[in-house]
Amino acid sequence: SYVLTQPPSVSVAPGKTARITCGGNNIGSKSVHWYQQKPGQAPVLVIYYDSDRPSGIPERFSGSNSGNTATLTISRVEAGDEADYYCQVWDSSSDRGVFGGGTKLTVL
């Protein structure tokens, strides 16, 4: 089955740029989606189709995907961005969804 690998944690100072990676075999050939989850809340879609933002998601959130790594980039990080972030793809060969293990973003 398809495996997505994320770093367990990323730390960044306010106002700086955070980059969260999601590794997978030839992930660049798949569409990657990203979710933000704050404690006690349901996940929220923040990036879909590698780099598109749903309405209401700040432009500070962006995504890219190439080769074996997809990246979620959060510019001008704010305290309110502190959360767990998950990448997700649809494995078309098995017709199943796959999540990465999640990355805890800490704002210093």
Add this chain to the structure above:
Amino acid sequence: QVQLVQSGAEVKKPGASVKVSCKASGYTFTSYGISWVRQAPGQGLEWMGWISAYNGNTNYAQKLQGRVTMTTDTSTSTAYMELRSLRSDDTAVYYCARISGWSFDYWGQGTLVTVSS
């Protein structure tokens, strides 16, 4: 506006079954699939399976095959997830989510299922 409203928390004994509902509103129910995702305490998101609200086709995570059944009732725009032979490691928050372009664009509020003797 799109809403997915799930049923309330459940406490079950090991070996029992649980059925969680997810009532959709604000969109044409049969135009989208529904996935179920669970999250054990302090753990990450685990995809459980999906159901087409259009034709009822399903596909489940390999580890849950044989214990999980997903269904829909199009007359009430409600999706259901039943999990049988519950074990302690099934204790988790269970979410339903609408599938759009193979992402999950709207989520229910979550249902805590606790399995304990």
